[in-house]
Amino acid sequence: MNFITSLALIAVAYAILYVIALLFVDCDLRLAWAEKFGKPTDCLAGKVVWITGASSGIGEHISLALARAGVKLVLSARREHELERVKQNCLKIGKNLTEEDILILPMDMTAVENHSECFHQVISHFGQLDILVNNAGRSQRANWEDIDLAVDKEMFDLNVFGVLSLSRIAVKYFMKMKVGHIVVTSSLVGVNATPFPFSASYAGAKHALHGYFNALRSEKILSNINVTLLCPGPVFSNFLAESFTDRPGEKFGKAVQPTDRRMSVERCGHLCAVAIANKLNEAWISLLPYIPLCYIFVYYPNIGDHMMRLLGPNFFLKIRDTQVKMETKTE
């Protein structure tokens, strides 16, 4: 066998193994590797991590996973009583954590004028901040053409401008400290050209986060400031009921169903914690078939386009929301 044939065979074997491996993981292969062979979440013990959207769902379970690893926490969201519940659960399982090690800091992410004051409260309580996890956010269910522009603005106020405002304050602080880590909960919806119809403002907002935070990473690449974009696919949280619609001020109001193809929040929270501990640039987290689909849509967009035409938008909606019906308008 000549050299070229051997190289070709190795390339084909690699591609086949890659595809097979994707059928056995619930995240991208870099994260799967980090979970098995990378740094354990315990390496974050003693660090101070601020998590927004910590009162439920993914944020709550990132908080629990980090508490288990001995991380000191700042828990933020609007519902103080839910934050108190999460704090008590973190204390129950937390490694060497006392009352003082978990600060509850109620805040509305859209009230950007209060962000500096909130930041100062964190520093005056702990004397430091090591990692900011921007997790608060809301999704959407709506037909593209029906969305009131006011909804796009509400969506960006929460999912983009709130995140930018808090992160800019943190990045300035991290630059003074010469070290720091910004984490953002994006979504597979934010990954280039992925097939998630009926969430246009949400997709736009999550794509915007990728633009802003990839730019930040590239500017700080020579410093000790890291940027991690967490990209979960569908997860069993309360987010569907909380989702924006096409009308301002409205919530979608429907609960996720047990039949939906979604990951548990516990597993998602754990994988997010692994991605943070290993300072991954981007982490895709989801059950089948979303991760292989994402690989296809990102690396083989023409095949993805054909699949979309063949299967139609409702196919992609149905695999995540089995009980949700959206009208597919063609004219």
Ligand SMILES: NC(=O)c1ccc[n+]([C@@H]2O[C@H](COP(=O)([O-])OP(=O)(O)OC[C@H]3O[C@@H](n4cnc5c(N)ncnc54)[C@H](OP(=O)(O)O)[C@@H]3O)[C@@H](O)[C@H]2O)c1
């Ligand atoms: N679940 C999924 O399938 C999925 C998939 C991909 C990405 N994500 C992302 O994951 C993140 C968390 O969502 P989730 O699924 O865990 O949903 P969730 O259970 O509804 O959690 C959303 C969190 O955001 C907080 N929040 C909402 N509006 C806020 C505001 N104005 N100010 C401060 N906090 C606010 C909520 O707390 P309060 O109501 O107490 O303020 C809550 O803690 C979001 O960024 C979402 O886009 C979710």
